[in-house]
Each structure stands twice: as structure tokens, then as C-alpha cells.
């Protein structure tokens with residue numbers, strides 16, 4: 001990524017998520033990683049979408065204050081079913097419960113992304129509807145035993161074994177995986193930076 005005068009820009013990903021790193025690499029956005037240590041507790045009466053956007057903005061803002069020369073990307077993903085937020089499961093039993101709630105029906109994944117630089121923070125939220133197949137209890141337990149659900153909102157990874165549980169998706173796949181790439185590039189451009197495709201090595 002560059003300034004309009006073609007100088008390279010220092011980009012920092014304020015996240016511990018290996019998926020977000022992978023996704024930035026996929027579109028050639030060179031970056032450093034510096035996870036933001038923020039309190040992710042849901043405020044009393046805080047609705048899911050404002051919660052997820054607040055966290056993405058806090059992650060980006062916290063690091064932007066520490067690294068004023070850099071552009072910082074923060075993001076947050078939640079799964080919402082029956083109005084309740086499913087974050088990352090804290091135990092295997094918790095993961096089993098979450099997957100039982102998702103079985104055979106639709107839920108919404110919200111991913112907020114925020115970019116911060118020069119005292120400005122821009123953000124947006126992508127909403128994706130995901131319909132799950134009916135999952136049997138043995139199937140859920142076998143999936144939880146793989147360990148895949150444990151660091152993921154809603155206890156599944158669409159990019160992994162979790163792909164076998166999905167019947168339909170409406171919205172940005174990359175938002176489910178943790179970082180809506182189209183929205184991110186749009187926000188970086190709105191901050192005044194230039195994103196270009198680089199030729200692929202043959």
C-alpha cells in the first residue's frame with residue numbers, strides 16, 4: 001500500500017488471528033502484526049453490531065496511538081443467533097452447546113473492520129447470513145475434538161472442517177473468516193491510501 005506520492009505505508013494488523021494475517025497476505029498487503037490487548041466484555045445492553053464495531057475500532061485506535069507513523073487495521077467477529085452473541089467458546093462443552101444452537105438453522109456473522117491513522121478511525125460492519133446443515137451430536141463432538149472450534153467465534157471455522165457444516169451463505173465469505181477484504185480496501189482508500197494489484201510471480 002502506498003501514499004498518493006507512491007511512498008510505501010507501514011501497515012500494522014492489530015490482531016492475534018492467523019486467519020486475518022493470511023487474508024492480508026492473500027491480497028498482497030504487507031504488514032506487521034501487533035495484537036491489541038483490549039477488554040472484549042460486552043457492555044450491559046450493548047447490541048451485537050455496535051459491540052463488534054466498538055471492539056474493532058478500539059483495537060485499531062489503541063495501536064494507532066502507539067505507532068503514529070503506521071496505518072492500523074483492527075477487526076472483530078461475532079456470531080449472533082436468537083439475538084445472543086456467541087464469541088469464542090471457553091470450554092469444549094461450551095463449543096458443543098454453541099454448535100447445537102447453530103444446527104439446522106440460520107445465524108448471522110458480523111465482522112467489523114476499522115482502520116486508524118493520524119487521529120482518524122474509519123470503520124464498517126459486514127453482516128453475513130449462514131445456514132447450517134442439521135448436525136448430529138456425534139458429529140458435533142467429533143468436530144469439537146479436532147480443536148478447530150476453540151479460537152473461533154461461534155465455535156466453527158468456515159475455512160476448515162467447518163466448511164462441511166455449511167448449507168448456504170449470503171454475504172462476504174471473508175467476513176465469516178474474520179476480515180472483509182473488499183470493505184477493508186475501501187476504508188484504506190477512504191483514508192487516502194493507494195492499493196494496487198501487484199503482478200503475480202509466474
Ligand SMILES: Cc1cn([C@H]2C[C@H](O)[C@@H](COP(=O)(O)OP(=O)(O)OP(=O)(O)O)O2)c(=O)[nH]c1=O
Pocket residue numbers: 014015016017018019020035036075076077078079088109151152153154156157158159162176177178
Ligand atoms: C465464524 C468464524 C470465525 N473465525 C475466527 C476469526 C477470528 O479470529 C475469531 C473471532 O474472534 P475475534 O475476537 O474477532 O478475533 P481474535 O481473538 O481471533 O483476534 P484479535 O481479537 O486479536 O483480532 O473467529 C474463523 O476463523 N472462521 C469462522 O468461520
